[in-house]
Amino acid sequence: MLVDFELIERAQKGDAVAFNEIVLAYRKRILGQITRLISRPEDVEDVAQEVFVRLYFSLDQLRTAQVFEPWLYRLTSNAAYDYLRKQKRRQEFRMSDLSEQQVLMADATAGGKVEHEEQHQKKVRESVDALLGAVSDADRILLVQKEVEGLSLKELEKIYKVNENALKVRLFRARQRVLKAFGASEKK
Amino acid sequence: MYPMRDSNDEKLDALFRAYRAACPDRDPSANFMPELWKRIESRQTFTFSFRRMASAFVTAAVALTIAMGIYMAIPHSNPNMPQSYVEALAEARPLDTPDYVAPARLDLSETGR
Numbered sequence: 001m002l003v004d005f006e007l008i009e010r011a012q013k014g015d016a017v018a019f020n021e022i023v024l025a026y027r028k029r030i031l032g033q034i035t036r037l038i039s040r041p042e043d044v045e046d047v048a049q050e051v052f053v054r055l056y057f058s059l060d061q062l063r064t065a066q067v068f069e070p071w072l073y074r075l076t077s078n079a080a081y082d083y084l085r086k087q088k089r090r091q092e093f094r095m096s097d098l099s100e101q102q103v104l105m106a107d108a109t110a111g112g113k114v115e116h117e118e119q120h121q122k123k124v125r126e127s128v129d130a131l132l133g134a135v136s137d138a139d140r141i142l143l144v145q146k147e148v149e150g151l152s153l154k155e156l157e158k159i160y161k162v163n164e165n166a167l168k169v170r171l172f173r174a175r176q177r178v179l180k181a182f183g184a185s186e187k188k
Numbered sequence: 189m190y191p192m193r194d195s196n197d198e199k200l201d202a203l204f205r206a207y208r209a210a211c212p213d214r215d216p217s218a219n220f221m222p223e224l225w226k227r228i229e230s231r232q233t234f235t236f237s238f239r240r241m242a243s244a245f246v247t248a249a250v251a252l253t254i255a256m257g258i259y260m261a262i263p264h265s266n267p268n269m270p271q272s273y274v275e276a277l278a279e280a281r282p283l284d285t286p287d288y289v290a291p292a293r294l295d296l297s298e299t300g301r
Contacts, residue, residue: 028213056228147204
């Protein structure tokens with residue numbers, strides 16, 4: 001825990017200063033998690049703010065301060081999930097508006113501006129983003145939390161309140177789909 | 189957790205590790221906190237006005253229900269108003285102008301032959 005239970009209880013009673021302290025303690029971690037969940041650095045702050053807004057308005061529903069972190073994780077997952085769903089709709093519209101040549105030109109221009117290391121990181125982000133497109137948004141979030149964030153099954157069980165075996169099956173299937181997409185991209 | 193791992197599994201794990209490195213925890217911009225409080229306040233205003241509107245609507249509905257209840261409970265003694273269905277019917281169709289007739293009787297006997 002990055003904050004005391006007492007601070008959370010104060011925030012639950014409507015103490016704005018306590019809430020501010022919680023945000024200051026967790027914002028860096030949440031920003032990192034969202035970056036890895038959505039793969040688009042430009043929208044990370046927006047989604048993170050949405051997480052904290054939801055936290056502010058739902059804090060009174062938190063029964064005990066001990067479950068604060070899994071609760072915050074769930075809010076983060078939900079906000080990322082909502083973003084991914086919206087983004088998918090927007091992207092379909094945006095890409096359909098551009099011709100293939102325009103898309104290639106936009107990619108080339110963007111590539112010319114960034115430095116070598118940044119370009120490599122961007123490529124990695126895009127590859128993983130494309131691979132994760134093989135699974136549903138919900139499975140994508142679950143897989144990233146397990147494989148990239150390194151959360152254990154026990155932690156995931158606490159966050160989603162789902163039985164461990166059900167989680168295992170879901171993760172296994174999601175990984176198999178991603179592996180299949182990975183194998184196909186390797187052959188190209 | 190994942191049985192039967194092959195070389196693609198190893199490569200995928202390596203890609204996930206590279207992805208983790210490509211997306212490190214990051215510091216927020218200077219505008220993060222002011223923007224956050226602005227969002228909270230705007231949603232609070234919206235929630236507050238919505239709640240106020242909802243409670244005003246509920247109050248109005250309760251007042252209307254009570255008023256209707258009282259109105260229905262008071263007996264109406266208006267002499268111009270018919271008291272019952274039968275009376276209303278009687279008023280609309282007075283007995284001196286019945287619009288039904290008795291069945292016709294035909295006299296089939298051959299009289300006067």
